[in-house]
Amino acid sequence: ASGQLESLLSDSDEYIRSWAIQLLCEDKSPSADALMAFNNIAKEDKSPVVRLYLASALQRIPEASAWKIASELTQHAEDSEDHNLPKMIWFGLEPLVKTNPKLGLELLKNCQVPMIANYIARRLVDANEHELLISYVGNINKNLTHVLEGMKDGLEGRFDLNAPKNWNAVFKKLTLKKGTVATLATQISQRFGETDATQKYIALLKNNKSSIDQRKEAINYLAAGKKVELKNEIPNLFSQIPLRMDVISAIANFNEDNLGALIVSNYKALSIVEKRRAIETLSSRPKYGWQLTQALKNQTIPKSDIPAYTARQLLRVVGSGFIEYWGPIEQEQSLEKAYIKYRNILTPAAILEANTKKGEIVFQKSCGSCHKMYGNGGNIGPELTGSNRANLDYFLFNVLNPSGEIQEDYKLVVITTRDGRTYSGNVIAENNRQVTMRIVGKESSKINKSDIQSREVMPSSLMPVGILETIQENEVLDLVKYMQTMKPKS
Known part of the structure; x- marks a missing residue:
């Protein structure tokens, strides 16, 4: 044969x-x-x-x-x-x-x-x-x-x-x-x-004739190495708009009061996407999280700017001090009562009158950091473009009970490093030396196992319970109208 x-x-x-x-x-x-x-x-x-x-x-x-x-x-x-x-x-x-x-x-x-x-x-x-x-x-x-x-x-x-x-x-x-x-x-x-090499990157960063891409690359590499030379330059770099998103991300690699205060004091002047990145950075460490909590109390930063998943991370990062301000997170709710409530709100006639364009804005704010639809959004959660989202029962089941049917890949993993930084997301790769995590608002982050202090796999989805309670009823209607569209509206 x-x-x-x-x-x-x-x-x-x-x-x-x-x-x-x-x-x-x-x-x-x-x-x-x-x-x-x-x-x-x-x-x-x-x-x-x-x-x-x-x-x-x-x-x-x-x-x-x-x-x-x-x-x-x-x-x-x-x-x-x-x-x-x-x-x-x-x-x-x-x-x-x-x-x-x-x-x-x-x-x-x-x-x-x-x-x-x-x-x-x-x-x-x-x-x-x-x-x-x-x-x-x-x-x-x-x-x-x-x-x-x-x-x-x-x-x-x-x-x-x-x-x-x-x-x-x-x-x-x-x-x-x-x-x-x-x-x-x-x-x-x-x-x-x-x-x-560090000095070359610092020289590149300070040289205004360097391209924006070169300077961004310098920021990212110096930040990953937690170089003090970059830390000292951040206050000067923050005012340079083309670099600001990368600078805000870089601040999470340090643990300095003045850098957290820099974000808070400039928050109102930031763009929408910069504000999202700022909230992610401020919720990454206890010191920054406490500054964010104080800013919420003082109304320097609106409570409505804090996504539900970030509130859950802040509870872990800040502790009871955050709960005293925010209140209980993920209160137990009757799924049956919640289902009846939103079924009564989301009638066919009410959805017909809703605004698709406003719904897209609600999606970007409440869902887009994790989910992608029509090519836009994050990739930490499942892609929604091809899902059964036009079916209202399917939508309500997954939103009201996000951990009801959760794949292993989408379970929430929380890692805290020895220097106090907290990462929440899901693990997409791992070897003997490193864990690669997909983080909200970012492509991925690599964490050395030698730097990890604690690692928990939660029996829940990154998507928190009660996310619809964080937005107004008219916004829920707009969101559902947008979710039920079969193609994006111009």
Whole structure:
């Protein structure tokens, strides 16, 4: 039977060849003849379908042969933009690179698939093979940008590292190349805690001739490293409108009374999106949370600007002092009574008279930080564009009882770091070193496990109970009218 299958590896039909590969590898012991044929297929077969099947079989092929086949597969530049092939090759390569980093670097010499170059570098960083990787980087031109990007990605969020002994010489060599390579080298150097890199970012930030994107990048990298040089510059940067959103986010990385007060004192002058970001920052730490609570008491910041999910985080961050002002959070309510109440409000006639455009504004304020609809909004909660939202019963069930049917991916996770910062969201990735969380209002945040003081998985959704109670009845009607639209209104 094996001989018959091997003969099919040269069949004219690409699907016959593909199935032959799959069947020959089912018991994880393809013959020597089959392995030789696989190597030729990886090198010469013009069918991406066949190459995909071969890539998917890598984990069922003996290691020595898998290296050779993977090396040939990564030399097909035409597969770089394929949706599946680079990832499938990597699934087979990843355990090999883990056990033999040097062979992984050897494979890079002829690699024509940028994603693979990036992922190999990232995997070596995860394995703390920094010196080996840096030595390689110092002697290549091919794939250099992709390898450096992989290094940068692997080091993201890590500011607890000392520069490897061979880094400084390689760094100087890379900066001479200028452009993207020099920029990536500087970003990597800062992750190694290099003073020179910090000073370069500060100089970039202070130089008004630098582009806005360059200055934003400098803010974000300096903030992630909690650099005191940035902390001292924040009061001056706050007045620069193009940078303000990033500056407000950066304040959450520090724990300074004057920075919290800076946000509160300027709150009224902020734009709507800046105010949302400001509330997120002020609810991230006990010191800032207390300043926000006082601002609410003094009506410097309106209570209506605080989303229900933020109130729940403030309860955790500030404690009973927040409850004394705000009142009970998530009071128990009878679902049946709430359902009857909103069924009586949301009659077909009342919804017909509601305002779709105003409903969109209510959605953006109350729902859009977490949910996306028609391409706009956050991604921490489920996408709503294709949901059964036109069905009023479906809408009420999910809004009145948000934790009634909750997928594991959407359970609320609360992490508090050793320096007192609180993150609320859901975990989207995790490895031995870091947790990646999707946070309200942000794409994601990476948190080093060594920095985590406590981590709780709550049996509830991030969406709080009673969210409809935080808005007026006419706003509920407008929201439902907007939710029931099948396309956005201009």
